[in-house]
Amino acid sequence: MTPTTPPRKKHWSWRSQAFRGLVYQALALGLIGLMVWFLVHNTTENMRIRGIQSGFDFLSQPAGFDIGESVIAFDSSESYFKALLTGLGNTLRVAILGILLTTVLGTLLGVGRFSRNALVRGMCSAYVEFFRNVPVLLQLLMWYLAMTEYLPDTLEPIQIGSFFLSKGGLSFPAPVWAPGFAWAIWGLVAGVALAWLYRHWAHGRFEATGQVRSLFWVPLGIVLVMGALGWLAGGAPSEFNVPFKGEFAVEGGSSLTPEFISLLIGLTVYTAAFVAEVVRAGIQSVARGQSEAAAALGLSKGQEMRLVMLPQALRVIIPPMTNQFLNLTKNSSLAVAIGYPDVVSISNTAINQTGRAVECISIVMLIYLTTSLSTSALMGWYNKRAAIQER
């Protein structure tokens, strides 16, 4: 007896799941479309009635305001677009440095929770509990207050060698740009490539013969040596712009403003507490049998953490860690409260001078959205690769 399969028919009746699905979707789309039309209609109506101008043409007009500190040079006669770009550069500067420092500090704290020393464990716990439970805005304000109230005046800075620390910020000697430094950078790049090749070769040797070669110190040495060679080849430039005490403040050299320093420290200290928890959860997620097996093999605690626990914990750590990085980038928007000219602060100034609130806020949201979405997309791809495959 051959089995018969029932014919597949699509019924246009309410009892068909496919039909119901279509109806629901049509309803949802219609509702959303109606809402969007309502909002857009109201906005254009209101703007017309109140005589508010709109459009993105203001982006090409000269800004007319200066920006206190910036990664790229900015003059008040350049356009609003360039001003927003400068703000974006400032935001990225804080974000990237913050992410690097947070990763280091957070990992140390997270691993410290598993230390054999009760004092170290206790201090890591206390750190995490304290800094997680106080709002980040409050922490930023406190760091900024500490920097502006308790550091010495700009006229009498603390001086250590050529480094000056005062209310005006941290001034340090900076190398004057010369073509020789370009050579040094190319040397470093070549060194990184060579170091990668070396590691590849060392891995191959390990697989073939079991001989271990240093996988960290030798490559690091290669990079540094190549950099030094490049610097020498470029004529060994060594001119430095050294800061000195001027009439009212320290002048010369390169400086980090108190706004930048307090923002960086505040964000790092706050996010590191969360990263520590993420790392701890990741290490705890590795089955206890792994650490017992590592002990049975005779690995030291440090080797166990480095070779067994952390690599397995990474799968669990990386998604929430990326979340924390995104949080840090978004929290950098609070710079507007302590006077650091990030992209939100500059957009606020632009709103006040041009009145284009809708356009400027949309631009800022677009910038943050692009950053977050690209990171999320990357994470989604990694997540799919690393996730446990279910049927």
Next chain:
Amino acid sequence: MAFPSFKLAAVALAAVGTLASAPAFAGKTLDAIKARGQVVCGVNTGLAGFSAADSSGKWTGLDVDICRAIAAATLGDAEKVKYVPLNAQQRFTALQSGEVDVLSRNTTFTLNRDGALGLHMTAVTYYDGQGFMVPVKSKIKSAKQLKGQTVCVQSGTTTEKNMTDFSKANALGLKPVVFEKVEAATGAYFAGRCVAYTTDASGLASVRNKEAKVPADHVILPELISKEPLGPMVRRGDDEWFAIVKWVIHGLVESEEYGLTQSNVLAEKAKSTDPVVQRITGATEDTGKNLGLDRDWMVRALQATGNYGEIFERNVGPKSPLALPRAMNNQWNKGGLMYAYPVR
């Protein structure tokens, strides 16, 4: 199983209903004010001498007195004002959206605000200029000595742009440290983060008086680097309300010119023979009718706040804590710029 979310949604909707005010009649601000029984006045969050609230919530200041005069003229009671404190970022959107009826918040009249933001400027209540304040111990005597120095400034005001213009014109390379809130800016200056603080000269006097531990330790530099005519603003689309606000201010200034004060206005109304005084007090003509008000509009305003000179003396004058001289804000026939349009 109960669905608490629906009940909560009902409560939330009811709450929204109570808090959303009745729709204002399009363009008829005066009708809305009369229906509401209150003038909603946008003021500064706290600028001593112009608009500041003490800890019990009572507002005083020059801008506040203008609001009270408007309320007295339109509604008959100077206390029927709701003060909405606005910071520099919110002030224009609050006025544009209808959240406040008049923005009396030491705001400068500029082309940009008239054209791009769609806001009408009524009349100047204070002629000011932007200046710098530095600590005495920095030994700076002139703004031109501030080469390459840090200056604390609040974001969202004409101050930033003026400072940049001045810096460019004199090749100073000033470095602005921009704060969102004025308290953060002044706090940073008094903590010593910046060498100078800049805002309108009246603001400098107010800040120095209120927030400096020893006011004499700070000096306001003599250069005024811009023109800042300050006055109340209303939004476009309601010429009637615009006229009312404008003429209340001109009325107050003209009252000072002709010697009408808070104490003598009723007596003058009864016995004065000067036709200008008679017109202002409504003894002969009903000037209020053309504005949509009644005949005693100026009398009520004067009784509530006094004339412009009295308002000035009380809030920012030489005897007040701010101790600002009349200078540009004196009457036109005494060497100042206050020239009231005739109330007739």
Next chain:
Amino acid sequence: MNAKTFQPIAPRPAPVRTDGPVAWARRNLFSDWKTSLATLVIGGLLLWYLPQLLNWALFTAMWKPDAEACRADAVGACWGVVTEKYRLIIFGRYPFEEQWRPLVATLLMVGLLVASCVRYFWKPWLAALWVAVLALSFALMYGNVAGLSLVETDRWGGLPLTILLASLSIVMAFPIALVVALGRRSHLPAIRSFCTIYVELVRGVPLISVLFMASFMFPLFMPHGLTIDVLIRVLVGITLFAAAYMAEVIRGGLQAIPKGQVEAAATLGLSYWQTQFKIVLPQALAMVVPGIMNNFISIFKDTSLVTIVSLYELTGSLGLALNSDADWRPYKIEGYLFIALIYFTFCFAMSRYSLWVEKQVNKSKLR
């Protein structure tokens, strides 16, 4: 039989104690030379700095609300700033005589939150209790009923505003988050894409942008002439923000339910909504309660951002209290520490509670 004299062996030393403080110290503080060194260094630093800190904070501190005395004695902390200004800091600009109303409202809400944590109260009427208490608190603070004077929402401030904003936004965000999480796992492409767009959009922008949008742009979105209270606008902004994050947390829980549960429900003939409400959600929500508590803690901390749009909650009311008073401004750090302590108390309590819930839920999985 040969008589052999009994030769006892030498007595061995007693076994080392493995419990007690000394044994604990040997294991945890002095187990090897590296640990011992670390203990000595850290212990030394603590012994050096901790007494100084305690000295400054407690023993040489001034408690009297007297700015002159504080300036004269510049050694200890000046907690006078707290004793003098605590009402302005905790209640903001609420009218002075009516401050009993936000006090009662705060106590009611805190009581409700604590009650919701206790197992005894996990009954169906808890939901009705939530609605009743929130409505009562709202009525108390707003007034205009039962003889209470009207207090406009822009006068609300300080701690009551923080708790009100946090509780209301979490409560309102929860149903939205549930719907969005379910929608994101739906098979209908339109609904799934809309929910995904909403979540990714909101999670991608900082809360400050959402608040700016709420306070600047919502008035433009409304039909001409309709004004919405600033508190409602901020509340809507925070709610939409919280809902997106909570939707992700709930979606994590939904993902962890094995597909077999849904298939078994299908064989029993349950519809989609019956499956969700009776089978999937109870399991998923129990799993993500710690995540939701985390969300609550974040929202509680994020309410401090409304200072930037000029609603004076706890962080903003401190600025309000101290900025216009030159006498007390040098002691701002004590004020900051005071409100940090308040935030810390609330958040720490909530995080400890979340740990307890996690332990309860995972009782079966602990080794």
